[in-house]
Amino acid sequence: MRWFAVLDTDGKPVSVGTVLADPLPKGLTAVEVDGPAEGRPWDAQAKAWGPKPEPPVIEPAKEIDREKAMMQNVPVPNIFESLQVYLGSLYVNDFNRFGRTYQVVAQAEAPFRDDAADVTRIKTRNAKGEMVPVASLAFQSTHPVRGGTTDRGQEPIPV
Numbered sequence: 001m002r003w004f005a006v007l008d009t010d011g012k013p014v015s016v017g018t019v020l021a022d023p024l025p026k027g028l029t030a031v032e033v034d035g036p037a038e039g040r041p042w043d044a045q046a047k048a049w050g051p052k053p054e055p056p057v058i059e060p061a062k063e064i065d066r067e068k069a070m071m072q073n074v075p076v077p078n079i080f081e082s083l084q085v086y087l088g089s090l091y092v093n094d095f096n097r098f099g100r101t102y103q104v105v106a107q108a109e110a111p112f113r114d115d116a117a118d119v120t121r122i123k124t125r126n127a128k129g130e131m132v133p134v135a136s137l138a139f140q141s142t143h144p145v146r147g148g149t150t151d152r153g154q155e156p157i158p159v
Helices: 066-071 076-087 116-121
Strands: 005-006 013-017 028-031 056-062 090-097 100-106 123-125 130-131 140-148
Touching: 028 100, 066 076, 076 090, 076 116, 116 140
Parallel strands: none
Antiparallel strands: 005 013, 005 028, 056 140, 090 100, 123 130
16 A cells, blocks of 8 residues: 655645545645554654654552541641642742832752652641641552653653
8 A cells, every 4th residue: 555645835744645636736745655554653744654652651649648638637738738839839929129029939949859759858737737747648649641751851741
C-alpha cells in the first residue's frame, strides 16, 4: 500500500493517507512517505512517522487522607496551604512604599524544598492550634502517567 502526505505551499502537512484526490486542489502537493508502523503518530515537523508513544508509567503519589485529617481536627485547606507555601509559593498581600506597589509572596528557600523527603518536615496547625505533621495525614497511591518529567521540570501528564 502506498502512503502520501499532502503538503501546503509552506511544506506543512495538511493530511496523510492512502488516497489522493486527482487532481489535487491548487497550492497543494503530495509526497510519497513510508507507511506507518503500528501505533506511531504522524510527525508534522519531520514530515515522517514519529516514534511510538511511551506506554503509561505507574508513578507513586501522595494523597491526603481526609478522614484522618478530620479525626485530628485539621482543616484540609490548611494542609494544601502548607504544602503550597513550602513546595511552591503563596501570595500574601500588596503594599505601597515610595510610590510603588510591592507584592509579598511566601516561599521556602530552595534547599528546603528540593528533595521529596522534605515533605516529611512540613507541619500544619489543627483547630486547637497544635502542629501536626502533614506526612501523617497522607498515604501512598499510584497513578498512571505518560512519560517522565520534562527538561523544564514540569510534571508528567496524567493518563
